[in-house]
Amino acid sequence: MSEARRAAVVAVGDELLRGDCVDSNSGEIARRLAQLGIEVEQFLVLGDDRRLLAKAFAELCSAHAIVIATGGLGPTLDDVTREAAADAARVPLETDATVLAELEARWQARGQPMPASNARQAQRPAGSQLMPNARGTAPGFRAWIEGGMLAALPGPPGEMRHMLESELLPWIERTCGRGEGLVSQSFFLAGLAESAFADRAGDWMERGANPRMGVTAHFGVLRVTLRAKAETQRGASDLLAARCAEFRARFAAEIFSEDEPRLELALGRTLLEGGWSVTTAESCTGGLVARLLTDAPGISAVYREGWVTYSDEAKVARLGVPRELIAAHGAVSGEVAAAMAAGAARASGARAALATTGVAGPGGGTATKPVGLVWLGLALDGAVQTRELRLAQVGRDSIRLYAAYAALELLRRALQRAAPRTD
Numbered sequence: 001m002s003e004a005r006r007a008a009v010v011a012v013g014d015e016l017l018r019g020d021c022v023d024s025n026s027g028e029i030a031r032r033l034a035q036l037g038i039e040v041e042q043f044l045v046l047g048d049d050r051r052l053l054a055k056a057f058a059e060l061c062s063a064h065a066i067v068i069a070t071g072g073l074g075p076t077l078d079d080v081t082r083e084a085a086a087d088a089a090r091v092p093l094e095t096d097a098t099v100l101a102e103l104e105a106r107w108q109a110r111g112q113p114m115p116a117s118n119a120r121q122a123q124r125p126a127g128s129q130l131m132p133n134a135r136g137t138a139p140g141f142r143a144w145i146e147g148g149m150l151a152a153l154p155g156p157p158g159e160m161r162h163m164l165e166s167e168l169l170p171w172i173e174r175t176c177g178r179g180e181g182l183v184s185q186s187f188f189l190a191g192l193a194e195s196a197f198a199d200r201a202g203d204w205m206e207r208g209a210n211p212r213m214g215v216t217a218h219f220g221v222l223r224v225t226l227r228a229k230a231e232t233q234r235g236a237s238d239l240l241a242a243r244c245a246e247f248r249a250r251f252a253a254e255i256f257s258e259d260e261p262r263l264e265l266a267l268g269r270t271l272l273e274g275g276w277s278v279t280t281a282e283s284c285t286g287g288l289v290a291r292l293l294t295d296a297p298g299i300s301a302v303y304r305e306g307w308v309t310y311s312d313e314a315k316v317a318r319l320g321v322p323r324e325l326i327a328a329h330g331a332v333s334g335e336v337a338a339a340m341a342a343g344a345a346r347a348s349g350a351r352a353a354l355a356t357t358g359v360a361g362p363g364g365g366t367a368t369k370p371v372g373l374v375w376l377g378l379a380l381d382g383a384v385q386t387r388e389l390r391l392a393q394v395g396r397d398s399i400r401l402y403a404a405y406a407a408l409e410l411l412r413r414a415l416q417r418a419a420p421r422t423d
Ligand code: ATP
Pocket: 011, 012, 013, 015, 016, 021, 022, 023, 024, 025, 026, 070, 071, 072, 073, 074, 075, 079, 136, 137, 138, 153, 154, 155, 156, 157
């Protein structure tokens, strides 16, 4: 991709700097530009400061073909995006008579005279092109500054989105063409710490690598995105396809999906496709595993019931865990996790049963059974296995979530082994 195809996004508004509002516009614009093969190189958040904005617009436009700003187009004096763009382009503001007449007509239709301050919204930098706003009163514009194009869109996300889709993106496609040579693919993995992933990915993760690899982690689930760049779309696609094939081979056990980011929904799909009936017997996770599993649409075909057996008595009475087992090993033990899973499978008749027992904290830990120790149990078609987790002191809520996702992953791996993938 040539340098000229690069883009930058500026989110304008004091409310963003105060933390009263979180910038969602920039990410949305970047995602849409990426679909046109145009890479966003930087985001900037700036307050309603005319001098700083003008300086930023001039600098960004000299380095980027496309600069998109959102916000600061309202009628009040603190909305200064128009003035700053005119300053950066070194042109005066001009009033668009047609826009002014339309604004007046809108107010007239409401039976009210137009407040004088609204007239500011009919102004834009001389030589710029109008982008009408079908959803609000603030029109946008495209202005040419230092060899780049600055597009100013309104701040409210609904208005921004509409103008982006109906006015700006079609113009970019028409005028600049689709950016060639930028393609990406995501993979979703579980059962691997981020650092362990990095070790196994090796030099694929180096900054200058092409395809470039990015990783984010959420409770043991990794999203890995590969982005390939080349002079042409074909070249980028070939580069990406080759790396994706290597990636699939290297992480075959850990990849749970290439399109579904949520482990519980991907697992739900596998359970439904394979006709695996499933149940849960939970202690420390307090129903989280059941909650996640039942997020999957249609899961009632395979998930009928589950238990939260928090006390020793409940484990004995509901799941038939032998009292002596708890006395000998303690409730948080591999033996009890196994007995819980076997008992839940027996009581429900399900082919698969997941069990959790652990110390979520903050209190209750001992030297041998510290906070973060969790035992998972899985019974699958009569075969029982357990897994010990030693989770870091990340707080009660996080320990429970990590444990719940690890339980789902234990089942997913067992099903993967039971029915190896054919693709
Ligand atoms: P208006 O005519 O509504 O004043 P404007 O273009 O001046 O339009 P702003 O005043 O900057 O827009 O923002 C209006 C509202 O839009 C903000 O209060 C906020 O709720 C939302 N908003 C602005 N910028 C963003 C952003 N980058 N991400 C998400 N929401 C935003």
